[in-house]
Amino acid sequence: MGTDQSQVPExxxxxxxxxxxxxxxxxxxxxxxxxxxxxxDGGVKNIVETTVDAxxxxxxxxxxxxxxxRQCGSTYGADVDINQLIQQGKIKQVPNVMASGRAFxxxxxxxxxPHGGYVVDSPDEMRKKxxxxxxxxxxxxxxxxxxxxxxxxxxxxxxxxxVEEMKVAxxxxxxxxxxxxxxxxxxxxIQNVIDAGVDSIxxxxxxxxxxxxxxxxxxxxxxxxxVAAWSVATFxxxxxxxxxxxxxxxxxxxxxxxxxxxxxxxxxxxxGTDAGTPYNDFEMTTPKEIELLVDKEGFTNFDALHTSYxxxxxxxxxxxxxxxxxxxxxxxxxxxxxxxADVKAVQQxxxxxxxxxxxxx
Numbered sequence: 001m002g003t004d005q006s007q008v009p010e011x012x013x014x015x016x017x018x019x020x021x022x023x024x025x026x027x028x029x030x031x032x033x034x035x036x037x038x039x040x041d042g043g044v045k046n047i048v049e050t051t052v053d054a055x056x057x058x059x060x061x062x063x064x065x066x067x068x069x070r071q072c073g074s075t076y077g078a079d080v081d082i083n084q085l086i087q088q089g090k091i092k093q094v095p096n097v098m099a100s101g102r103a104f105x106x107x108x109x110x111x112x113x114p115h116g117g118y119v120v121d122s123p124d125e126m127r128k129k130x131x132x133x134x135x136x137x138x139x140x141x142x143x144x145x146x147x148x149x150x151x152x153x154x155x156x157x158x159x160x161x162x163v164e165e166m167k168v169a170x171x172x173x174x175x176x177x178x179x180x181x182x183x184x185x186x187x188x189x190i191q192n193v194i195d196a197g198v199d200s201i202x203x204x205x206x207x208x209x210x211x212x213x214x215x216x217x218x219x220x221x222x223x224x225x226x227v228a229a230w231s232v233a234t235f236x237x238x239x240x241x242x243x244x245x246x247x248x249x250x251x252x253x254x255x256x257x258x259x260x261x262x263x264x265x266x267x268x269x270x271x272g273t274d275a276g277t278p279y280n281d282f283e284m285t286t287p288k289e290i291e292l293l294v295d296k297e298g299f300t301n302f303d304a305l306h307t308s309y310x311x312x313x314x315x316x317x318x319x320x321x322x323x324x325x326x327x328x329x330x331x332x333x334x335x336x337x338x339x340x341a342d343v344k345a346v347q348q349x350x351x352x353x354x355x356x357x358x359x360x361x
Contacts, residue, residue: 013357021338021345024323025067025095025331025355027311028286030181030202030223030272033057033082034075037281040240041150044114047076054082058094060282061275063361065346065353067331068096068321070311072181072202072272073103073142076115080137093360098315100181101138104129104169109160110148110183117144120161123168130172140315141173141180143198146189149232149248150277152241156186156205156251166196179316181223185251194220200270200314204262205229205255212265221270221314224259226296227289228274235279244278260297269293270314271307287346294343301343330357 033054036043045053061069071079083099085091103117104126111117118129130141145161147154166182173180179200182193186206193201194214200221207222215222232240232248263269273285293304312322320329334352337345353361
């Protein structure tokens with residue numbers, strides 16, 4: 001069936017891709033551009049070196065095929081200033097960024113490290129710090145509801161911020177038409193963040209059947225960051241502190257089973273990698289996450305790729321990003337092989353990356 005030429009829009013430039021495959025640019029809804037993935041603790045550095053590294057990592061993310069990212073907590077809150085420079089055109093060849101500023105944690109909680117998260121220990125403290133974060137230019141919020149792999153003094157089943165504290169963060173963010181991401185690996189924290197009304201659950205390794213049904217009703221997205229867990233369990237045994245490696249390796253089987261269960265039951269799962277955590281780099285782990293969703297979580301190739309569109313929905317940008325349609329931004333990647341036949345096609349290191357209709361790589 002021939003193309004109706006009257007329906008083809010005029011273009012300033014026509015590119016012959018010579019039979020290659022085109023798909024939308026990847027949207028990674030969980031990154032940490034101010035972390036160093038070669039360090040077990042993220043590698044806290046001075047703000048100048050942190051910023052230099054972050055810009056390098058942004059270049060790597062774009063080259064990997066990510067045309068839009070959401071930050072989920074930033075050392076020094078440096079992503080806010082970096083994002084403002086991007087919007088002013090002073091930093092080029094990087095993805096679009098939804099900046100979070102610093103994450104929010106309790107005293108001694110996951111993310112309580114020098115120049116790391118805002119420490120809050122009451123609803124009133126949360127309210128003030130969230131308002132300050134938005135004042136400084138944050139576009140979304142990240143809260144820490146449970147212990148985590150990279151914090152030595154807690155575990156995944158340890159609840160941290162309270163429901164009341166997190167409800168304040170959600171209220172203040174939603175009042176600004178912004179979204180809230182919640183780090184919650186185990187229970188009771190997963191239930192707490194559902195009760196608080198967050199927009200996305202990050203990791204969610206121990207999510208239950210009842211909670212899956214709740215997040216479907218409440219339109220809460222799950223961002224499993226399987227590659228972050230896989231990287232630690234695969235590469236960390238001989239190099240990471242034993243407490244850090246053991247926390248992750250002990251959770252792997254449950255994480256795979258529970259995320260697969262959420263997928264099979266129809267939960268909305270968005271693409272995110274936790275890039276910046278140990279061995280979880282910015283160059284290849286976004287495409288690797290898609291492969292793991294297929295190999296470890298039982299996703300179809302299409303559904304694994306479609307998690308990127310769910311990220312666009314979660315971030316509230318799907319009117320302009322996440323798919324190739326008339327009227328949307330021309331962010332896309334070009335590969336030699338068909339990712340619907342083999343999702344590892346997205347891992348092509350020399351794929352073409354277009355952002356706003358301009359070839360960047």
